[in-house]
Amino acid sequence: MLKADAPERVFISYSHDDEVHKARVLDLANRLREDGVDAVIDQYEESPEQGWPRWMEHQIREADFVLVVGSKLYHDRFLGDGKDGVGLGGKWEGGILTQHLYESDMKTKGYVPIIFEEEDVGFIPMPLRPFTRYLIDGEAGYEKIYRRITNQPKSVKPQLGQRRELSTPEVKSGGTIYIGGPIDPELWDKAKWRATFFMAGEGSSAPRLGLGFRNREAAEKIFQNWKERYGENDEDEELRVSIIEGEIEGEEAGYSVHVGSEWKTTYKKLSRKSRMDEADLMMSISRIDRMNPPANSPGLPWFKEAVRQSKVYYIVAGILSEDRASIEELGAIEIRKSWIYFRNVDEIGKHDPDVIVLGTGAVERGAAD
Structure with a gap:
């Protein structure tokens, strides 16, 4: 607890990745x-008398x-x-931090996640990810x-002013539908x-989830609109991918890719812009692509493991050739994301955001274009 007139006391918990990181x-x-x-x-200490665990x-x-x-x-x-036996300091600090967070009922006022590179955001410990992080990449950071x-x-x-008295509007008879x-x-x-396709990034870049379109102009416009709305990194995770x-009854064996909006994030943004009450409804339009790869196809398993390791991925656009035999990735059109939902139909309930996927097999298919 900070005492009056006493300087703030800060402990920096980190790992010795390399000499640059330590510096x-x-x-x-x-x-x-x-x-x-x-x-x-710890770099200020050579060998604490009480030993490193008690010192930490x-x-x-x-x-x-x-x-x-x-x-x-x-x-x-x-x-x-x-x-075993390697990196004991980091493991010990991790255990101590986890216990403190547990005992404080996840009140993380004193625990602050920081990173030196934006790409390290996925390596922030899970209990601290919902809270404000700080990128220390210069004077501003x-x-x-x-x-x-x-x-x-x-x-x-500013100081609290005096409340204004406003006229009471008429009570609306029905709710508003937000689409x-x-x-x-x-x-x-x-x-x-x-189509949906998976690609490895260049060098150490994150894996890529590609959406394959037939019309180049419209595909470019979709991703340009996304970048204007969500930014290149979709930091608020408004775009939902599962x-x-x-x-699925009526569907061939395979998996479904569902693209829509993250409902909770959208609701918060709508609530900030207008007053929503219990009579209002929020509707979101989404799209589904059903993939039917051959048995034991390595694409999806590879992508799941790549995302697990990198903690991030990119959504990119691609253009299908006329014979659908190849896909051309559209360069410089990509959205960086951290969230993706890998699921099974068995875990989707009645009011689940992905419940619409379960009904695609009942939709009458039109002729292939």
């Missing part, structure tokens, strides 16, 4: 100390803030993965975390989504 952590700790924050890291427990318990540096090595050791630690918000809340989502029906009808395996 970044050391620079951050040194900078904080220069700016009046009592920052502590003491630092976490006494700190006002614990900065948790997300990286692949830290994430693996937080989960306890890796060889440092100022943000420094403001958080020292309780110096950039915007000051939205990532699908423009007319544009998607023109684009003709007819892949559902299992048998």
Whole structure:
């Protein structure tokens, strides 16, 4: 607990990925100390008298803030993965942090996730992912975390004014229907989504989930609209993608790819823009592609494992050739995402966002275009 007139005490929890990573952590700790924050890291200690486990427990318990540096090595050791006897410090800190979060009923006021590279966002420990993260990639990033630690918000809340009296509007007789989502029906009808494909990224890039269209102009317009609406990274995870395996009555063996909107995120945004009440309805349009690969096809299993390892993936557009024998990926049109739902038909209930997938087998199919 911070005492009056005492400097904020900060403990930085991280893993020794490499010398560059250690140097970044050391620079951050040194900078904080220069700016009046009592920052502590293990690099300041040679060999604590009480031993490393008790030293770490003491630092976490006494700190006002614990900065948790997300990286692949830290994430693996937080989960306890890796060889026995290797990375014990990271594993021990992970266990201590998990226990503190459990006992605090997930009140994470003092635990702050930070990263040095945007691509490391997927390596932030799962209990801290719902909360504000800080990218320390320059002066602006440092100022943000420094403001958080020292309780110096950039915007000051004004004093509460006097309530205004407004006239009471007439009570509406019926609810409002809000229709939205990532699908423009007319544009998607023109684009003709007819395939889904998986690709490996270049170098260390994340795997790619491709939507194969017949119409180039309409496909480009769909992804341009998405990038304008969600950005290149879809940080709010408004775009919902699910892949559902299992048998569906009336469908050939395979899996379904369902693209729509993340209902909870959409509801929050609508609620901020207008008052929604219990009489209002929210509707979202989505699209489904049913894939029927040969038995033991490696595409989907490979993609699931690639996403599990990278924690992120890209949605890209592709154009099917006239004979449907090949697909051309549209360059520079991609959306980076972290969330994807890999599911089975058996786990989809009556009010599930993917329940519409279960009824596709009853739809009469038109002639192939």
